[in-house]
Amino acid sequence: MKKLVLQVATFLSALSCFGSVNATEMRTPLVPLPSISDFTNGDGWGVGIGLGVEYETAYEGSDEFEFEIDPAGGVQWRTGEHLFFWAGEAIGWRTLAKDVWLFQASVGYEEGREEGDSEDGRLDGLGESSSGVTLLLEVRHVLAEDWRYFLDGRVLTGEIGTLGIFGAGTCLGCQPNGTGWEVGAVVTFHDGKLANRDFGVNTRQSIDSGLPETDVDSGYRSTGFNVNYRNYLNESWQIFGEALYEIYGSDVSDSPISRNDYEAEIGVGFTYVF
Known part of the structure; x- marks a missing residue:
């Protein structure tokens, strides 16, 4: 995993040198953060279409890894x-207040875990975990000029339970057009409903799977580290990359569903901006 991350970072850095010569400097995103895409060029409609490839854990707590191809981009109006944006399975709104606060609200759909997500049969007998509509509320506060340092707080809630995320980040070499590197660290907390959706084993599941019955308490879930990258190869083509490493707390890693005490993923992709 570490070797793969290094290879992708080297590849992105090489493209960064190419993009710095050919990239447009005209685009003016809502905030100059690589993780917050803005295709509108300051006002009106913006559309981006692309694909990303991720190498990630097969499910929460898995020790199996797989490649997955996902659509990238979205439709926006500013x-x-x-x-206002529509991206994947989420539709939402962002706004910038006094140049130092970024607020976001979005509605999305969270898919559940299926037994077939484990090719090694580690989930046999557990059935399918719940899916449902979720509401995401997020606020970011800038601590330095040009969003060089910022604080981040998010709450994801819905039929599946509630997740709280609190963190901080820094933007490295970020440009006014929303390109550069972003590095962040977060701490996450979950309620009992979400904790047991992902890592609990009820009586019926215990009988069917042979795993010990497990009830996971609400509270601390994990500590994570993430990297985001975005750059223009020319006026329309973007390359983006992301990596995530999440370390679980003891209550989660002690669950019989957790085959690892961490989750990891790395991805790279391209977007064509109209």
């Missing part, structure tokens, strides 16, 4: 400091 007026002033307000941006």
Whole structure:
């Protein structure tokens, strides 16, 4: 995994040198953060279409890894400091307040885990975990000029339970057009419903799977580290990359569903911006 991350980072750095010569400097995103895409060029409609390839754990707590191809981009409409977007299975709104606060609200769909997600049969007898509509509320606060340092807080809640995420990040070499590197660290907490959806084993599941019955308490879930990258290869083509490493707390890693005490993923992709 570490070797793969290094190879992708080297590849992205090489493209960064190429992109710095050919990239447009005209685009003016809502905030200059690589993790917050803005295809609108300051106002009106913006559309981006692309694909990304991820190498990631097969499910929460898995020791199996797999490649997955996902669509990238989205449809956006911006007026002033307000941006409305549709991306994947989420639709939402972002706004910038006083140049130092970024607020976001979005509605999405969270898919559940299936027994077939484990090719080694580690999930046999557990059935399918719940899926449902979720509401994401997020706020970011800038601590230095050009969003060089910022604090981040998110709450994801819905039929599947509630997840709280609190963190901080830094933007390295970020440009006004929203390109550069972003590095962050977060701490996550979950309620009992979400904890047992992902890592609990009820009586019926215990009988069917042979795993010990397990009830996971609400509270601390994990500590994570993430890297985001975005760059223009020319006026329309973007390359992006991301990597995540999440270390579980003892209550989660002690679950019989957890075959590893961490989750990891790395991805790279391209987007064509109209």
